[in-house]
Amino acid sequence: MKDLPKILQVCPKYFPSVGGLEEHVRNISERLALHYDITVATTDPTSTLPREETINNVKILRFPSWAPNEAYYFSGKLKKYLSENSDKYTILHAHSYHAFPALYTAQTKKDNKMIFTPHYHGSGHTWFRRLLLKPYKLFGKKIYDKADKIITVSKFEKTLILKDFDVAEDKIVTIPNGIDPEEFKDIIKTRKDHRTILSVGRLEEYKGMQHLIRALPGLDSDVTVEIVGKGPYKTQLVNLAKKQGMTARVRFYQDLPRKELLQKYADADVFVLLSNHEAFSIVVEEALASKLPCIVARTSALTEWVDNKNCYGIDYPIGLDQLAELLNNVMGKRANPTKLPTWNETAEKTEELYETCLI
Numbered sequence: 273m274k275d276l277p278k279i280l281q282v283c284p285k286y287f288p289s290v291g292g293l294e295e296h297v298r299n300i301s302e303r304l305a306l307h308y309d310i311t312v313a314t315t316d317p318t319s320t321l322p323r324e325e326t327i328n329n330v331k332i333l334r335f336p337s338w339a340p341n342e343a344y345y346f347s348g349k350l351k352k353y354l355s356e357n358s359d360k361y362t363i364l365h366a367h368s369y370h371a372f373p374a375l376y377t378a379q380t381k382k383d384n385k386m387i388f389t390p391h392y393h394g395s396g397h398t399w400f401r402r403l404l405l406k407p408y409k410l411f412g413k414k415i416y417d418k419a420d421k422i423i424t425v426s427k428f429e430k431t432l433i434l435k436d437f438d439v440a441e442d443k444i445v446t447i448p449n450g451i452d453p454e455e456f457k458d459i460i461k462t463r464k465d466h467r468t469i470l471s472v473g474r475l476e477e478y479k480g481m482q483h484l485i486r487a488l489p490g491l492d493s494d495v496t497v498e499i500v501g502k503g504p505y506k507t508q509l510v511n512l513a514k515k516q517g518m519t520a521r522v523r524f525y526q527d528l529p530r531k532e533l534l535q536k537y538a539d540a541d542v543f544v545l546l547s548n549h550e551a552f553s554i555v556v557e558e559a560l561a562s563k564l565p566c567i568v569a570r571t572s573a574l575t576e577w578v579d580n581k582n583c584y585g586i587d588y589p590i591g592l593d594q595l596a597e598l599l600n601n602v603m604g605k606r607a608n609p610t611k612l613p614t615w616n617e618t619a620e621k622t623e624e625l626y627e628t629c630l631i
Contacts, residue, residue: 276309277630280361282354284345284371286314286332288321290527291474292554293391296425296449296618297367298330303619305329308626311361313354315339315347315373341504345371354380363387363629366419369412378418385629388419392429392436393549393572413437421625423447425552428573445625449552450615455530456561459538466494467603470540470564472533472555473547475503480546480569482509483590488518490596495521495603500536502526537562541603546590550574556583557612565605567598582607 285291287298301310310330315337325332337347350373358364359382366377369390377386416422416437422444424430430444473479484497499509499522506524513522528536537543543559546569556577559566568574570585578585584602586595 276307277362277626278309278311278360279304279363279365279626280358281310281312281365281367282350282373282377283312283314283367284337284339284373285316286312286334287327292449292552293368295554296389296391299450299452299615300619300622301330302328303615304623304626307623313350313373315345315350317342317345343371345373347373347376351376351380358382359384363626365389366415367391369415374415375411378415381418385420386418387421387423387625387629388415389423389425390415390429390433391425391551392433393551409436419443420629421445423622423625425449426573426576428576429551445621447618447621447625448613449554449557450613450618451554451557451561452615453561453612455534456558459534459562462535462539464539466496467492467541468539469495469497469599469603470500470536470543470559471497471545472500472536472543472558473545475499475501475505475509477505477508478548479505480548480590481505482512483546483592483595484544485509485512485516485518485522487592487595487599488521489516490592491599493521495599497522498525498536498540499523500525500528500533534558534562537564540564542567542599542605544599545569545574546586546595547571547574548588553577560607560609561612563607565602565607567595567602582609 281297281301283297285294304310312332314334316334317337317339319336321334323334335347335350337345339345354376358380363385364377365387366374367389368374369392416439424444424446425448430446471481481499488497513519537559543564543566548571550572552573556566560582566583568577570587577583
């Protein structure tokens with residue numbers, strides 16, 4: 273039997289870690305493993321996960337790292353592994369401009385091919401990260417230079433990269449993230465005596481969940497906010513709910529099993545994401561797949577979801593009265609998007625790109 277081409281996916285974190293990037297890499301890797309020998313090289317800042325394991329035909333290598341405030345993911349051992357083993361792989365596929373594993377991949381690339389999926393936001397998410405972004409660009413540009421092809425997940429991300437980096441447009445291919453439609457079948461909405469605003473994502477200030485808590489006192493008393501996720505901004509959100517006297521109406525969840533998260537989508541009355549920076553937003557796509565109407569900030573790639581039928585936009589800076597009015601108008605409506613990209617399509621288009629590199 274002919275040996276399959278060896279592909280190395282390099283990313284800051286991987287399953288069982290949860291997030292948009294983690295879901296992206298897991299979903300394409302497990303599907304591509306049908307046609308390639310797939311290995312994922314990633315980091316584990318907690319040092320609690322297995323150093324090596326195979327899940328759904330994907331071999332996972334985890335390296336210890338230092339990730340202050342769950343950012344950057346410095347890992348000398350990952351870089352050492354890449355230095356010694358990079359040329360054993362036919363294609364290197366690096367993910368995330370905003371963390372060091374992609375830079376390590378570019379620095380250690382030999383004569384093999386390299387694909388880069390930046391998941392680029394164009395900004396740091398704290399004042400300190402924004403401060404570091406400019407000097408990092410001197411190094412980060414090397415990733416774009418070394419890449420044979422660049423995958424963007426939205427038109428917005430492609431436009432942003434062309435603006436911020438000297439990249440030839442024909443080097444970029446846009447392949448959206450997807451969903452698995454089978455996951456959303458046969459989920460029945462639970463009857464309840466209140467209405468629910470749902471928001472899902474990493475708990476960072478830029479995600480905008482604080483605006484929901486501030487708007488809550490202006491909504492009917494049967495309206496609750498459910499926030500699913502974890503991150504450094506959780507303490508501020510909890511304290512804000514206390515200050516607003518809304519502790520009983522704001523509920524936090526984290527590390528939910530997949531089935532429970534899908535049930536949250538099914539049970540909610542509206543999904544809201546008021547983020548400043550998104551390259552795509554898988555959670556909006558998942559909400560729409562659950563027939564849940566969405567409200568998003570008219571920023572970054574979120575604007576591409578707005579159609580004023582299934583997904584409604586609100587401008588920054590967020591006005592609380594305007595937000596409350598929009599929530600009242602949208603809650604309880606049913607979304608019915610005609611077509612959403614699937615993970616199978618994402619994997620197929622990625623495979624097509626790989627094949628052009630193998631010629």
